[in-house]
Amino acid sequence: MNKYLLILVWLLVPPLQADSFRPAADDSLALAAALPLTDRMVELLARLTSEPDKAATLEHATLELSGLYLQGARQPGFDDWFHEAEQWLDTLGNKSAGSINYLLLRADIQQQQHQFQAALQTLQAVLNKDPQHLSASLMAARVYLATAQHQAAQQACARLWQQDLFLFSVCSYEVAGRKGNWSSSYPALEQLYQRQTSIPPAIEIWVRGILAEQAEQLGQMRVAQQWLQPILSQAPTSLWLKWADLSLQLGEAERVFNKLSALQQHLGFADSLLVRLVMAEQQLTAEQHSASQPSFFAELAQRINVRIARGDSDHAADLAYYFLHIKPDAAAALHWAELNYQSAKEPDDLALLKQSKQAFTQSNKLTEAY
Template structure:
């Protein structure tokens, strides 16, 4: 499999922002800045759309356009592009066994929408006939990691050794290892891999540096974490996942003014708007209420649509901006049934502590013991909870 096709799916598990109705304060208020027609990505998508309109059954054009939309959704944090990607694949979308290229793209879109079991089914179908499909193994590793199935995630990463660039394989393995009792070893192995492969694609290096920043932060090495996040941001315009990870790092270190400056123009992305509003509240800004109301309307609209992919963000919203720990805990528990990343565990623990729910606190403790997750912040929260018990 060509390497350039392998890397496009990296980090698609990050939270995507759903656009929702908002009533502006005045007619002059800027709600959204649309991409320029001179933007190369917009020009490329326009050309492909024109070609596809002439021949909707052209698989090559359809998959190229879908990949472009998926990558744009990752960069901008705009889920509408996932809908555009699905529309490009419409002739094959509902087929039980569409072409392999469509199966992988469909799995990528499904996992981005938290339809993990359906995504795994598509990936397994691909791997039944093509055991050397690196993109399928990488996406499978991503899904298994989100589900907290680290044994299966590690096995999927290991299949990449002869199918992908070494840095892709090492980053995949380090991600799994850092969540299952091997954080220090994973950090060192990934650091060495980055040093050994300075010419690897920038997108992969951003992924690796971002992961190093997250691992270092969980281990309590703030200096290293900051350096890694800044290195990632220097390689290209940061996407929503990187901005969110770095913003969380800054918020945890009581640096809200930097978060506000970083995210001021990112309000189209719900996950980033949430962090912006939390930063504003920490500074006692007069803009807090306005941004909180925008988020409230967006979450209400998502609820009316039956959209549940933003439960992690909704729980943080309820806890940190609405001050409602019981509602936050209920949302966090529903979210935990779907996905089990460190951020999901953290909001579950924070809301459980705030709601004084010993059962939920014990649930977090048992998960950390089971997986051997190393996280300084979570450990400190658990210690405080024990002291208050």
């Protein structure tokens, strides 16, 4: 298999044929409705369900199906596919659990659930079998970056040196930025990107995401937004979030609302994007001096209340954003931001923690004043 097709699964990017994961224009999908499958997924499901007693002999089909679910799960509205991927992976026995493909899929699910230490242990099992494994090295670098282990991330990038100089360079420039060297890593990465005559779509989305982050860290919000705009229709949820945050900072609430509300009504999506949708609607309401409540607020509030009631701390950043921007509660925002930062330590997580601390400090000053 082409190495770039392997890489795209592990870089938090959508599949190359992203359109095949979207419903037709005349479909009407509720949040809990079954999501559309590709022809290949339908074929694999038919094989696995028609001969359930022989499922143990269909390891390759099960692994492929789980991988396809993971690819689709990156896109807005398809978050439930992470659970589908995990359920199919769980059907495999101990014999399959030692294969490299199984371990890569398991590590991907673990990092998505913010089980970063477990993901690193699983990836180490891959590297024990193949010390120069390309996908395992790239995913390990991403996990190390998510937990602010920058030196370990660079060591993971270094394993790419003799295999793919371009990927090694991109990986290294991303690490350099995370170390704080934004002013040198950004122009170097931009020049590297501009010298490429042809980049697979999945890799281009990955590189543009890094360039957007680095431009943002340099205070170039408009430039950062422009890096994302051309690939937004194929972008994973993580880059949709970044685009929405940048656009809201640039005062483009109407643009965010129009895009996200259309997406929400067509597919339905996870709390993180719903938070941005309500933020955009709140800004528009304020600009229009309207006292009406945002139309998506009730759904978001219900989801947040359910998560709090069941003690759901996965992706706690959603809760911190909610109490920081939607229903201001500085103490609650700080609580969830601190909880989030215990596991995820990327620039956005640090910024969220700082904003929550500032809101908490200001809230205390106001309380003391009265």
